[in-house]
Amino acid sequence: MVDTPxxxxxxxxxxxxxxxxxxxxxxxxxxxxxxxxxKNIILSQTEEFRSSEKRFVGLVMIPGKHLIKAEIEDLDLSPQYT
Amino acid sequence: MDPKMDSGMILDSDLNKKPFELRARLKPEQVLWIMDRLFICEMTWHTGHSLSQTLFTCMYLHYVPELTPELFLNTDDTSNDSLDQTSNDSLDQTSNDSLDQNAEAPIEFVILVLKAYVMGTVKCCQLVLDEMAKGNVYEEEDFATNKYGISIYEDFPESQAIKLLDDAETWLEQYGGPWIRLHGDEKSESIIHAIVSRLSLRKSFLLILMHMSQPRCLQYTQAQSQISIAMKLLNGSQSEISVNNTQDLGVEVEGAFDPLINRKLISQTPPRPIRLLSLQESIDEMLNMFKSLNSICEIIDYKSATSLTRFLTYHAAQQPTPCAFSRSLLQSTVCTENRILGKISIYQLVKDSVTELTNPPYIYFASKNEMDVLSNGARIDEAKYNVSKLIHTFVDSTMKPLTDYYRILCHNRSRQRRNMCKVLADWDLLQEESEHIDIELQSITKEEPLKTDEGQSYSFHLSSWVYHHKLMLMEEILFLGFELELYGNHEFVMIYWYLDYLLGVHYQHLERIHIHATDDRKFKKQKNFQSAPSSLSTVSLIISYQTFVMARQDICRGIHRIITALQKTGHFKPPQLEFDDESTRFWHRFKVYRTLGSPTMLTFQELKEMTQLDNISTLDLFNVSLRNFQSARTSIENLLSMKPSDTRMENCHAEFTKDLRAMLRVCIANIVNLLKIIDEFKSISEPNKNQDNDGESNKKGRKQQKQRQQKNRQQSLTISAAASTSSQSQSIAINKVVNFDFKYHPWFPVVTLK
Structure with a gap:
């Protein structure tokens, strides 16, 4: 298995x-x-937001071709998530 | 993006969709349309679709409590004076906005008529869900109960909903009706009738559900009277006010239903494709439901245990399958908290059932009080005590298999077969257990065996009863395979041959029961017991069973013989399958029977030996088969002339007769076809004779000519081979194929050559 940085x-x-x-x-x-x-991504416990509308969608797969931006929380910068 | 996979996607249709307006002042026609659409949704739900795709698509359903006069207070329309009127509860529409054709309809059409109807529907839905929550039918298989966390006004009492419906009807009579007449055209009378009939139907349906949800079946009589009212409202004759006479009057309200609402709800599974029923289909669906409910109300009138069992068997066989709700309700009715039909104990049921079939000595099921009477106040001796103890053990072990069997009969057809296979082992176990009990009872009662040709024979009252039920199950499992189209045509010989065997065993078993039930010595003992059950009913029941089993056996025998014969003539060719091994298939088909203690499992070798029949000529085989069908016909005709009380069919005599008539038709059709085949066969094997019969009938003549032509062609092709008759008969086979048609009875085909 390849294991690059x-x-x-x-x-x-x-x-x-x-x-x-x-x-x-x-x-x-x-x-x-x-x-x-x-770049297909699977998220769990997901909430979906469309402007102010919000709903719970659970476990979802987001197709890579519809991906615009992906952000990951930075544990060092967001202590509220620890 | 794929809208099927992504419920959050914005669709083009979403953008162009007309938004839902709760405050819209609906015209009566529009209210009518919503009512009909809601009704369609409800019945579609009953056919097994999810709430999110049916009832929940109605936007009004989600806003019922908001349908109040206040809702219309802030509307900006000031052109109309109804504002004042709404604040007063009583309306007097006639005076002011009279002659204006476009006058806005009174808000009561929405806040009263529509509200009452929607609320009524919601309450019906609630009561149905309560019943389904008992888990009697398989969820998601027959019925969808997921509410998606949406409130359906659980706290709103049903009586309140009834009151709302009453109010709506009164208002419609006093104000709504006149308003429609004043503003409408020639259709206005029909519209009034349409709305009134739907409101009353809703009320009746709600009342039916309320009555039937009462514990211990106490209010079934009231429910039954409501059912007959509801059926009239649903499907009245031309002149009556009913739903089926007032279709297609509604005017669509855009936005009132949102079929895509399920996209907003969380679901574990993607929605299934759905087609809403038409109004007529919905009416039919509801009628079927009412018929089922009505028959459920009728079985409360308990006649006999056999009759109840028979009713369930025929109810289960109904086409179209009774809806999931009625099947669930039937289960609750038949058995809730160890009460049968809300009043009979299991002990009583088993007692009745056994007594009706095997007529055991009276002492078996005599209660303590009765025994006191019998023994004239003397002490109950130890023997009697032991008998009663043993009987109670028997009843306890019978309870589960018997109620399970009843439950199984309330499932859908495929599920029935599957579960029957599962419980077969329980019955086998029960039989073994009851044999031990029988032996102990024999020693206590000092039963003397009957002397028969085959040696001594003990009665085995209890295990005989169990064995009878087990055999019925075994037969039913095989028969259901035909109905569910599980077998290939080339397996028919095997299955019908096995059924032939099972039915034969069953017949012999009944014969045995018959001998013991009519054992004279027992009556001598019983003479001093007053109110001893007469054996006459038992005898007539056994005779009817025997005739029935014999009729079935004859048909099965006829069918497998005719197929074998046609196999010999070459008309019927089993497919040559590369990966198919007949003995393995045989093993699989009868796998469930392998573990049973009785009857003896037949082997594949036996099948081969029994169905080869090389020593019998084809013509004889046809003739034997013909005789089988003829004797089946006689048996069925005998059965048809029996009284319902003799056959213990009090609760389902109509269905029983229908079944018999279907079997009779199968027999007659097969006899006719066989005569044709035999005729043809004779004409082929004796070509010289055939020339004399030319003028018989046009059709036949043509057929024969055709055959002759073909024969000639064949002869010219293979002159040497054509000399023997056998190859001639086979040459005909080329243009004719065997056809199995289950058009009359789902279990027995009509065999034709085409």
Missing amino acids: KIQQLRSYLNLKAKITASDGRIFIGTFMCIDKY
């Missing part, structure tokens, strides 16, 4: 809170569970 970095993000922006402007906030070569 990039992969190691991605692995270190697992189980952290992630904020994904999709191409239609929706934002998903959930726990980062999984990613593959095509």
Whole structure:
């Protein structure tokens, strides 16, 4: 199995809170569970936000081709999540 | 993005959708449309779709409490004087906005009529959900109970909903009706009728559900009278005010239903494709439900245990399958908290059932009080005490298999078969157990065996009863395979042959019961017991069972023989399957029977030996098969002439007769076809004779000509082979195929050559 520094970095993000922006402007906030070569991302305990509308969607897969931006919480900067 | 996979996506249709306006002042036609659509949604839900795709799509359903006069207070329309009127509870529409055709409809159409209807529907939904919560039918298989966390006004009492419906009806009569007449066109009378009929139907349905949800079946009579009212309202004759006479009057309200509401609800599974029923289909669906409910009300009138069992069997076989709700309700009715039909104890049921079939000595099931009377106040001796103890053990172990069997009959057809296979082992175990009890009872009662040709024979009253039930289950499992289309055509011989065997065993078993039930010596003993059950009813029941089993056996035998014969003539060819092994298939088909203690499992070798029949000519085989169908026909005709009380069919005589008639048709159709086949076969094997019969009938003549032509062609092709008759008969086979048609009875086909 290949184990490059990039992969190691991605692995270190697992189980952290992630904020994904999709191409239609929706934002998903959930726990980062999984990613593959095509940037398909799986989040658990996800909440979906569309402007002010919010709903719980649970375990979701966000197709890589609709991915605009992916953010991961920084444990050092966000002590409120610890 | 894929809208199927992503419920949060914004669709084009979302953008163009007309928003829902709660405050819209609906015209009566519009209210009517919403009512109908809601009704359609409700019945679609009953056919097994989820609430989120049916009832919950109605936007009004989510805002019922907000439908109040206050809702319309702040509307900016000041053109109308109804504002003042709404503040007064009593309305007098006739005077002011009279001649104006476009006058806005009174808000009562929404806040009273529609509100009452929606609330009534919600309450019906609630009562149905309460019943389904008992878990009698498999969730998500027949019925969807997920409420998606949406409140359906659980705290709102049903009586209040009834009151609302009453109010709506009164208002409609006094004010709404006149208003419609004043502002409407020639259709106004029909519209009034339509709304009134729907309101009353809703009220009746709600009342039915309320009555039927009462414990211990106490209010079934009231429910039954409401059912007959509701059925009239639903499907009245031309002149009556009913729903089916007032269709297509509604005017669509855009935005009132949002089929995409399920996108907003959390669900574990993606929504299934759905097609809402049409209004007529919904009416039919509800009618079927009412019929089922009505028959449930009728079985409360308990006649006999056998009759109850038979009713359940026929109810289970109904086509179309009774809806999930009525099946659940039937289960609750038949058995709740160890009470049968809300009043009979299991002990009584088992006692009745055993007594009706095997007529055991009176002492078996005599209660303490009765025994006191019998023994004229003398002490109950130890023997009697032991008998009663043993019987109670028997009843305790019977309880579960018997109620399970009743429950199984309330499931959907495929589930029935599956679960029957599962419980078969329980019955086998019960049989073994009851045999031990029987032996102990024999020693206590000092029963003397009957002398028969095959040696001594003890009565085995209890285990005989169990065995009878087990055999019924075994037969039913195989028969259901035909109905559920589990077997391939080439397996029919095997299955019908096995059924033939099982039914034969069953017949012999009944014969045995018959001998012991009519054992004279027992009556001598019983003479001094007053109110001893007469054995006459037992005898007539056994005779009816025997005739029935025999009829079935004859049909099965006829069918497997005719197929074997056609196999010999080459008309029926089993498919040549590369990965198919007949003996393995045989093993799989009868796997459940392998573990049973009785009857003896037949082997594949036996099947081969029994169905090869090389020593019998094809023509004889046809003739034997013909005789089988003829004797089945006689048996069925005998059964048809029996009284319902003799066959213990009091609760389901109509269905029983229908079943028999279907079997009779199968027999007759097969006899006719067989005669044709035999005729054809004879004409082929004796070609010289056939030329004389030319003028018989046009159709036949043509057929024969065709056959002859083909024969000639064949003959010219293979002159040497054509000399023997056998190859001639096979040459005909080329253009004819066997066809199995289950058009009359789901278990027995009509065999035709086409």
